[in-house]
Amino acid sequence: MPTLTADHYFTLGTFHARAGEPCQDYALSGTLKDARVYGLVTDGCSGANARTDLGARVLALAMEAELQHTTSLEDCFTPESIQRIRTRLQAMPLGGTPQDYLASIVAFCATTTTAKVFMAGDGAYATRHTNGTVQITEASWPDNAPYYLGYCLQPAVAAQFNASATKGALSVQLSTHTTGENSSTTQDIPAQDFLQGWTTEIALSDISALTICSDGISQISKLESLDAATACLAFKNFEGSFVKRRAMKALAQWERSGHIPQDDFSIAALARVQQEGAP
Numbered sequence: 712m713p714t715l716t717a718d719h720y721f722t723l724g725t726f727h728a729r730a731g732e733p734c735q736d737y738a739l740s741g742t743l744k745d746a747r748v749y750g751l752v753t754d755g756c757s758g759a760n761a762r763t764d765l766g767a768r769v770l771a772l773a774m775e776a777e778l779q780h781t782t783s784l785e786d787c788f789t790p791e792s793i794q795r796i797r798t799r800l801q802a803m804p805l806g807g808t809p810q811d812y813l814a815s816i817v818a819f820c821a822t823t824t825t826a827k828v829f830m831a832g833d834g835a836y837a838t839r840h841t842n843g844t845v846q847i848t849e850a851s852w853p854d855n856a857p858y859y860l861g862y863c864l865q866p867a868v869a870a871q872f873n874a875s876a877t878k879g880a881l882s883v884q885l886s887t888h889t890t891g892e893n894s895s896t897t898q899d900i901p902a903q904d905f906l907q908g909w910t911t912e913i914a915l916s917d918i919s920a921l922t923i924c925s926d927g928i929s930q931i932s933k934l935e936s937l938d939a940a941t942a943c944l945a946f947k948n949f950e951g952s953f954v955k956r957r958a959m960k961a962l963a964q965w966e967r968s969g970h971i972p973q974d975d976f977s978i979a980a981l982a983r984v985q986q987e988g989a990p
Contacts, residue, residue: 712823713823713983713984713985714746714823714983714984715742715746715747715748715821715822715823715981715982715983715984716742716748716949716953716981716982716984717740717741717742717748717749717750717954717979717980717981717982718740718750718951718952718953718954718955718979718980719738719739719740719750719751719752719954719955719977719978719979719980720738720952720954720955720958720959720977720978720979721734721736721737721738721752721925721975721976721977721978722734722736722958722962722972722975722976722977723975724927724930724972724973724974724975724976725971725972725973726757726973726974727757727974727975733764734764734975735754735755735756735757735763735764735767735814735975736752736753736754736755736767736925736927736975736976736977737752737753737764737767737768737771737977738750738751738752738753738771738977738978738979739751739771739772739775739979740954740979740980740981741775741779743778743779743781743820745782745783746822746823747784747820747821747822748820748821748981749775749778749818749819749820749821750818750819750923750979750980750981751771751774751775751778751816751817751818751819751923751979752771752816752817752818752834752923752924752925752977752978752979753766753767753768753770753771753774753814753815753816753925753977754767754814754815754816754832754833754834754925754926754927754975754977755767755813755814756810756813756814756815756859757974759810759811759813760810761807761808761810761811761813762807762811763810763811763812763813763814765805765807765811765812766800766807766811766812766813766814766861767814769799769800769804769805769812770796770800770812770814770816770860770861771816773795773796773799773800774796774816774818777792777795777796778818778820781820784820784821784822784825784827787820787827787829788818788820788827788829788908788910790907793831793860793907793908796860797860797863800812800860800861800863800864801863801864803864809861809864809865810865812859812861812864813859813861813862814832814859814860814861815830815831815832815833815834815857815859815925815926816829816830816831816832816834816860817829817830817832817834817835817836817923817924817925818830818923819836819921819923819979819981821915821921821981823915823983824914824915824916825912825913825914825915826912826913826915826918826921826981827910827911827912827913828910828911828912828913828921828923829908829909829910830850830905830908830909830910831858831859831860831905831908831909832850832857832858832859832860832905833849833850833851833852833855833857833926834849834850834923834924834925834926835847835848835849835850835923835924835925835926835928835929835936835940836848836921836922836923836924837921837922837923837924837937837940837943837944838913838918838920838921838922839918839919839920839921839941839944840917840918840919841917841918841919842917843890844889844890844891845889845890845937845940845941845944846887846888846889846890847887847888847928847936847937847940848885848886848887849885849886849887849926849928849929849936850883850884850885850905850909851883851884851886852883852884852902853881853882857883857905858872858902858905858906860908872902872906873906875902876901876902876903876906877903879901881901881902882899882900882901882902883899883900883901883902883904883905883909884897884898884899884900885897885898885899885900888935888936888937889937890937890941915983918983919982919983920944920946920980920981920982920983921980921981922940922943922944922954922978922979922980922981923978923979923980924940924943924976924977924978925974925975925976925977925978926974927972927973927974927975927976927977928940928943928976928978930972930973930974931965931970931971931972931973931976932969932970932971932972932973933969933970934965934970939961939965942957942961942964942965943957943958943961943978943980944957944980945957945961946982949982949984953982954978954979954980958976958978962976
């Protein structure tokens with residue numbers, strides 16, 4: 712029987728570094744009492760021209776608190792739990808303005824057999840299969856304008872998104888790319904599904920690792936997101952801060968090759984580790 716381990720990492724991109732701005736990405740991971748593991752990444756909206764580094768952290772901590780109170784995978788990312796997160800955001804716990812709380816979130820919670828992935832806003836998730844194949848799925852919104860859970864603080868904006876989604880005039884495109892294949896697949900998801908947060912379940916029987924990323928994975932100069940995900944999933948061992956080590960090594964290699972992360976970059980991942988002597 713495999714065991715699960717999880718880790719995370721986030722770093723400042725060159726765009727914000729040159730502007731003297733803080734990192735607007737954040738990431739967390741951990742293990743729950745029943746041995747389920749979780750990870751999450753949040754990405755503050757740069758276009759808000761606000762302190763969305765604050766909102767990214769509040770959103771991450773609110774989601775982590777929800778996951779820590781679940782007792783099964785079925786309890787994760789339910790409409791009720793997402794509403795509780797909205798309520799926490801509406802309290803504006805660190806003050807500021809509504810724009811400060813605009814951030815995307817991608818999260819997972821997993822047992823040894825199944826992972827449940829949640830996404831509100833934009834971002835990506837990727838899997839490494841036992842045969843070495845890597846697959847990445849990315850979410851993109853029209854005009855790069857995603858719906859954030861934090862729009863609960865801006866009712867007029869939320870109403871506009873709801874009206875467009877109800878009319879069927881708005882959809883989110885999920886693009887999937889796989890190593891060794893020259894083609895990609897796309898799927899249009901009704902935006903209404905994303906307004907409440909979109910979820911999917913992934914069977915882990917033939918998967919050795921799963922990662923979630925902010926959209927910074929697609930903004931590394933001269934590097935395809937699939938290649939970036941493949942490098943980040945190339946773990947050599949799973950002890951301690953294995954995601955941090957792997958990501959930092961990949962970043963150093965990319966810099967030497969002229970592949971520079973333009974945007975902030977965050978990643979959280981799980982690994983299924985086969986115990987020694989297990990079949």
